[in-house]
Amino acid sequence: MTAKPELSPEKIKEIEEYDRKIFTSDQIVRWCPGCGDYSILAQMQKTMPEICQEQGIPRENVAVVSGIGCSSRFPYYMNTYGFHSIHGRAPTFASGLKISRPELQVWVVTGDGDALSIGGNHLIHALRRNVDLKILLFNNRIYGLTKGQYSPTSEQGKKTKSTPQGSVDYPINPLSLALAAEATFVARTIDADTKHLASILKRAARHKGSAFIEIYQNCNIFNDGAFKSFADKKVRDDRTIVLEHGQPMVFGKEKDKGIRLDGLKPVVVDLANGADESSLLVHDEKTTDPTLANLLARLEEADESTPVPVGVFRALDKPTYDGLLDEQVATAQEQPNAGDMAALLAGGETWTVQ
Amino acid sequence: MVVETQASPLQDGGSGDSDPKVVDKVVIRFAGDSGDGMQITGSFFTHNSALAGNDISTLPDFPAEIRAPAGTLPGVSGFQLNFSSLQIMTPGDTPEVLVAMNPAALKVNLRDLVRGGTIILNSDTFRKNNLKKAGYTEDPRETGDLEGYNVHAVPLTSLTLEAVKDTGISHKLAGRCKNMFALGIMLWMYDRSLEATLGLMTKKFGKMEEVFEANKKALTAGYNYADTVEVFTGRFQVGKAKLVPGTYRMLMGNQAAVLGFVAGAQLAKRPLFYGSYPITPASSILEGLSNFKHFGVKTFQAEDEIAAVGSSIGAAFGGAIGLTGTSGPGVALKAEAIGLAAMTELPLIVINVQRGGPSTGLPTKTEQADLLQAMFGRNGECPVAIVAPQSPADCFTMAIEAIRIATKYMVPVMYLSDGYLANGAEPWSIPEVEDLPGIEVKNATDPEGFLPYQRDPETLARPWAIPGTPGTEHRLGGLEKQENTGNVSYDPENHQKMTLLRAEKVERIAQSIPELEVHGDPDGGDVLVLGWGSTYGSITSAVNRVRDRGGRVSSAHLRHLNPFPANIEEVLGKFKKILIPELNMGQLLFLIRARFCIEAEGLNKVQGQPFQIGEIEQKIEELL
Numbered sequence: 010m011t012a013k014p015e016l017s018p019e020k021i022k023e024i025e026e027y028d029r030k031i032f033t034s035d036q037i038v039r040w041c042p043g044c045g046d047y048s049i050l051a052q053m054q055k056t057m058p059e060i061c062q063e064q065g066i067p068r069e070n071v072a073v074v075s076g077i078g079c080s081s082r083f084p085y086y087m088n089t090y091g092f093h094s095i096h097g098r099a100p101t102f103a104s105g106l107k108i109s110r111p112e113l114q115v116w117v118v119t120g121d122g123d124a125l126s127i128g129g130n131h132l133i134h135a136l137r138r139n140v141d142l143k144i145l146l147f148n149n150r151i152y153g154l155t156k157g158q159y160s161p162t163s164e165q166g167k168k169t170k171s172t173p174q175g176s177v178d179y180p181i182n183p184l185s186l187a188l189a190a191e192a193t194f195v196a197r198t199i200d201a202d203t204k205h206l207a208s209i210l211k212r213a214a215r216h217k218g219s220a221f222i223e224i225y226q227n228c229n230i231f232n233d234g235a236f237k238s239f240a241d242k243k244v245r246d247d248r249t250i251v252l253e254h255g256q257p258m259v260f261g262k263e264k265d266k267g268i269r270l271d272g273l274k275p276v277v278v279d280l281a282n283g284a285d286e287s288s289l290l291v292h293d294e295k296t297t298d299p300t301l302a303n304l305l306a307r308l309e310e311a312d313e314s315t316p317v318p319v320g321v322f323r324a325l326d327k328p329t330y331d332g333l334l335d336e337q338v339a340t341a342q343e344q345p346n347a348g349d350m351a352a353l354l355a356g357g358e359t360w361t362v363q
Numbered sequence: 364m365v366v367e368t369q370a371s372p373l374q375d376g377g378s379g380d381s382d383p384k385v386v387d388k389v390v391i392r393f394a395g396d397s398g399d400g401m402q403i404t405g406s407f408f409t410h411n412s413a414l415a416g417n418d419i420s421t422l423p424d425f426p427a428e429i430r431a432p433a434g435t436l437p438g439v440s441g442f443q444l445n446f447s448s449l450q451i452m453t454p455g456d457t458p459e460v461l462v463a464m465n466p467a468a469l470k471v472n473l474r475d476l477v478r479g480g481t482i483i484l485n486s487d488t489f490r491k492n493n494l495k496k497a498g499y500t501e502d503p504r505e506t507g508d509l510e511g512y513n514v515h516a517v518p519l520t521s522l523t524l525e526a527v528k529d530t531g532i533s534h535k536l537a538g539r540c541k542n543m544f545a546l547g548i549m550l551w552m553y554d555r556s557l558e559a560t561l562g563l564m565t566k567k568f569g570k571m572e573e574v575f576e577a578n579k580k581a582l583t584a585g586y587n588y589a590d591t592v593e594v595f596t597g598r599f600q601v602g603k604a605k606l607v608p609g610t611y612r613m614l615m616g617n618q619a620a621v622l623g624f625v626a627g628a629q630l631a632k633r634p635l636f637y638g639s640y641p642i643t644p645a646s647s648i649l650e651g652l653s654n655f656k657h658f659g660v661k662t663f664q665a666e667d668e669i670a671a672v673g674s675s676i677g678a679a680f681g682g683a684i685g686l687t688g689t690s691g692p693g694v695a696l697k698a699e700a701i702g703l704a705a706m707t708e709l710p711l712i713v714i715n716v717q718r719g720g721p722s723t724g725l726p727t728k729t730e731q732a733d734l735l736q737a738m739f740g741r742n743g744e745c746p747v748a749i750v751a752p753q754s755p756a757d758c759f760t761m762a763i764e765a766i767r768i769a770t771k772y773m774v775p776v777m778y779l780s781d782g783y784l785a786n787g788a789e790p791w792s793i794p795e796v797e798d799l800p801g802i803e804v805k806n807a808t809d810p811e812g813f814l815p816y817q818r819d820p821e822t823l824a825r826p827w828a829i830p831g832t833p834g835t836e837h838r839l840g841g842l843e844k845q846e847n848t849g850n851v852s853y854d855p856e857n858h859q860k861m862t863l864l865r866a867e868k869v870e871r872i873a874q875s876i877p878e879l880e881v882h883g884d885p886d887g888g889d890v891l892v893l894g895w896g897s898t899y900g901s902i903t904s905a906v907n908r909v910r911d912r913g914g915r916v917s918s919a920h921l922r923h924l925n926p927f928p929a930n931i932e933e934v935l936g937k938f939k940k941i942l943i944p945e946l947n948m949g950q951l952l953f954l955i956r957a958r959f960c961i962e963a964e965g966l967n968k969v970q971g972q973p974f975q976i977g978e979i980e981q982k983i984e985e986l987l
């Protein structure tokens with residue numbers, strides 16, 4: 010296996026001194042003022058020093074790969090190696106990069122159109138292979154860069170420039186898709202909830218394997234307030250639930266509501282009015298059985314009172330594609346004829362002409 | 364030759380010691396059901412011919428169906444072998460000998476056989492049921508269809524069963540040995556050493572004792588049968604060819620490409636990454652490369668063609684030789700990503716093992732109809748380098764050349780092979796490692812004044828700084844780049860400048876590629892036959908034949924299609940007429956006319972088959 014390079018004392022010191030500035034490129038950020046992307050970029054630039062320090066990763070070993078869309082301008086603003094690729098294909102470039110250079114930490118930045126429409130196939134396969142990529146999907150439920158057509162996560166009936174009578178498409182649920190694709194790390198967070206966002210970025214960075222993070226991101230130009238009904242600070246505590254491993258599912262400003270299963274249906278119970286906390290669902294992100302994660306991925310659809318979950322839905326340890334391939338290569342390179350060019354050329358049945 | 368030619372004890376006695384007739388060359392075709400083992404029979408005979416010192420060229424003909432029902436026409440598999448005491452460059456136009464293991468094999472292949480040729484058929488299979496499956500209403504042996512041919516009807520199956528009955532092998536496996544019985548007959552007919560083939564058989568089947576014994580018995584029984592029955596009147600000998608001394612091996616084009624890319628990456632001292640999606644006729648490159656992990660090769664079977672090229676570009680960004688391989692339909696899907704590699708100026712190599720098109724077309728058949736796709740098949744002004752191997756073994760050389768160009772100029776390279784090269788095989792003189800060309804690759808490592816799009820003044824290549832290098836962090840992408848800084852730029856003047864620079868960079872490749880050589884009269888003449896890629900063998904052979912008769916014809920062959928060799932215009936100007944034979948409707952012809960405003964004539968064939976020498980020869984005669 011490609012051994013993690015030993016860091017020199019100077020390098021360690023250099024990493025210790027990383028700050029937000031060192032991850033900020035000299036390019037002018039060109040998103041619309043007020044766009045949720047700013048907050049995500051800020052959290053990324055702020056947390057990267059911590060991530061690098063925690064894992065001993067020098068900045069030059071970080072790469073950010075994106076597709077096409079508003080969010081995909083992201084790499085230009087990070088002062089790391091970056092690749093702004095083509096529409097929908099970011100996971101492919103990132104996979105090739107990570108597989109050939111397992112020591113790099115590779116992030117993918119994508120959007121709902123990029124990852125779930127034109128690039129759906131690549132997302133599925135990167136996740137099922139468990140390539141060690143951190144995939145950030147900025148979900149704003151709209152096409153921003155092309156100026157406002159509905160996206161695969163837009164709600165049915167949405168009136169946009171391309172659907173003046175309302176869209177007749179049914180939306181896709183990104184987390185259900187990621188779980189079906191056997192993603193080993195599945196999480197969700199919100200652009201405006203900066204603290205939670207930062208904590209999820211850190212968790213994703215620590216995960217070995219494909220990490221899929223859906224970030225609800227407000228497009229204030231073409232789909233303003235798409236997540237307001239639960240993401241707004243005033244209602245957030247009552248309309249969202251923060252998943253915590255091993256903890257009963259409690260939410261609400263006063264921590265007075267809980268989630269219990271009624272048969273297969275999740276229901277909200279009122280803890281203040283006598284509901285028993287021991288009857289609540291307990292979160293388990295480590296279970297290999299996908300049932301709980303699948304149920305949580307659609308929790309808000311159960312009825313009007315069920316909240317939108319944020320946090321880590323699933324985090325499993327599983328060997329990565331890049332790691333397994335690297336092991337095969339390392340084993341093969343122990344063969345006595347490894348790298349022997351003369352043997353390469355002269356293989357097979359030969360004969361001599363004199 | 365060091366090959367032992369000591370007589371086999373089995374050769375003693377019988378009618379076999381009558382003097383064999385010496386001939387220059389023979390073309391044999393083995394044909395049978397997919398399950399009849401025709402490929403292995405052919406490769407055994409090939410091996411024997413190699414040891415006998417012949418020059419060889421072979422071409423298998425695989426059925427389009429994986430396992431069509433036994434005995435049917437779509438299930439017929441063939442293997443053609445041309446062996447000669449002279450230098451040969453093609454598997455031969457028309458076979459002189461056909462071994463047909465069943466009526467379907469006879470039906471499919473009879474039309475190709477030379478008039479008066481020899482047919483050895485397995486008479487045990489000429490039963491009602493098989494005849495019907497082959498679409499014969501009557502037995503062709505009785506209808507006069509085979510009149511004028513030298514037909515040997517041999518009950519191959521029953522003779523084989525009889526020969527192997529003591530080996531204890533199952534009836535089913537015993538029946539499968541009939542191909543070796545047929546091979547035995549052929550070895551006798553061409554006065555060949557039985558030992559040589561038994562030696563190879565030991566290597567192949569030696570570990571499976573029963574199978575080996577049975578095959579050995581069938582082979583020797585076939586040989587003795589031919590020796591004894593006195594019906595095989597003609598016995599022939601094909602002498603040693605004058606080959607350049609050295610150690611040889613047979614190489615198929617795709618296999619040669621595999622070795623070439625592995626070797627090229629070693630010469631460049633960079634890891635090889637191969638992203639690919641299975642597709643005929645390129646899949647054997649993916650399979651082949653997956654066996655070279657001991658050379659650090661990483662293969663990635665992607666979810667689709669786009670992912671295959673994307674992963675290769677990602678690997679190239681990471682410092683590897685980014686290689687992807689496919690056939691025409693796959694290249695169509697990769698087009699946008701190839702444009703990205705051109706814009707980001709990364710060393711990407713795209714193998715296109717061309718097949719009949721458009722659309723799914725003829726997956727198992729050969730064609731050269733993707734030249735203009737390679738040239739123009741992307742949005743925007745997007746020139747890339749194009750190379751094309753000219754023979755199966757040349758697939759090795761051009762693979763190394765593709766890596767050299769891609770890394771020296773930081774440019775995508777299209778590598779145009781085709782179905783004929785992929786599966787065709789010829790002897791390859793194994794080079795010494797130190798005789799291979801060196802490939803010097805530099806990565807930018809100095810952060811001082813580093814600019815990702817600052818060009819090398821000679822090659823116009825931009826620096827290749829790879830992730831993991833401190834201080835040279837930069838961002839690439841498909842948006843237009845500002846000269847030098849590589850920042851996104853919408854500046855009109857800059858776009859024009861960068862477009863010209865990308866084109867100029869590709870043109871400058873001509874400075875480091877060999878000049879176009881004329882075979883024949885370098886100072887000019889009546890007709891120049893200009894070719895590219897896999898038609899080399901048939902064109903050169905045709906030109907040689909006409910020249911032997913005194914015709915003033917020459918040939919020149921392009922292995923670099925973009926840019927062309929620097930002297931091409933000069934060469935073309937020396938000839939009165941230019942003939943361009945292609946397995947397409949005139950794509951090189953189009954480029955030559957457009958580029959040099961000269962008149963040239965095409966010879967165009969799109970039948971899924973390579974040119975026959977005779978077809979080109981005839982056309983040359985018309986022009987002379």
Ligand code: SF4
Nearest residue numbers: 041044079153228229
């Ligand atoms: S269009 Fe929407 S998503 Fe795009 S930058 Fe503007 S606000 Fe952000």
